[in-house]
Amino acid sequence: EAGVVQSPRYKIIEKKQPVAFWCNPISGHNTLYWYLQNLGQGPELLIRYENEEAVDDSQLPKDRFSAERLKGVDSTLKIQPAELGDSAVYLCASSRFGQGGYEQYFGPGTRLTVT
Amino acid sequence: AQSVSQHNHHVILSEAASLELGCNYSYGGTVNLFWYVQYPGQHLQLLLKYFSGDPLVKGIKGFEAEFIKSKFSFNLRKPSVQWSDTAEYFCAGTTDSWGKLQFGAGTQVVVTP
Numbered sequence: 001e002a003g004v005v006q007s008p009r010y011k012i013i014e015k016k017q018p019v020a021f022w023c024n025p026i027s028g029h030n031t032l033y034w035y036l037q038n039l040g041q042g043p044e045l046l047i048r049y050e051n052e053e054a055v056d057d058s059q060l061p062k063d064r065f066s067a068e069r070l071k072g073v074d075s076t077l078k079i080q081p082a083e084l085g086d087s088a089v090y091l092c093a094s095s096r097f098g099q100g101g102y103e104q105y106f107g108p109g110t111r112l113t114v115t
Numbered sequence: 116a117q118s119v120s121q122h123n124h125h126v127i128l129s130e131a132a133s134l135e136l137g138c139n140y141s142y143g144g145t146v147n148l149f150w151y152v153q154y155p156g157q158h159l160q161l162l163l164k165y166f167s168g169d170p171l172v173k174g175i176k177g178f179e180a181e182f183i184k185s186k187f188s189f190n191l192r193k194p195s196v197q198w199s200d201t202a203e204y205f206c207a208g209t210t211d212s213w214g215k216l217q218f219g220a221g222t223q224v225v226v227t228p
Binding site: 003004031033040041042043044045048055056091093095098099101102103104105106107108109 | 119124147151157158159160161164166205207209210211212213214215216217218219220221
């Protein structure tokens, strides 16, 4: 079974530029999560999707961050414009429907550096 | 607020030494607890999990964790570490089946030959 796929693995941009991250979850996993991991900290949930619906986006800074999962499979997380403080690792995870509290599978993450 | 905290940020030990990493949670009621591991250059992987039942949970690679409800703790242990156990270890918890996981800050473990 293929794991969660994320791209790009690394991204370096200048502040005020836009950036997008892509995630392909494990086949059959209806639930998709985006996490933010700052250096020296554990991941923090940004948004959770059930199929194409964002059911928990309370931690997503909506002034500059947006996400979509149009067909209930792949997802894209966007930042526009990026700020220096957005430098972090962005993780995607997936789980079977209603099973996220029991096991989530994580992708390798995208390491973003904003200069 | 609900949270998960890890006691140590960095641990250095020699091969064959015993390892114990502390984790405390502040949830009330039913809680699901996890230990994840991130080896250098790799993604987060589930090491073990606790939902209910036997409070002593065994995971992969010889790791185990003990859920002590009275102490709100879920400490990770391994009796004899190997160099390949060098990694970052994260404790996490949630109170719902939908998986709003809260992670501790992580503990970087370095095992020297």
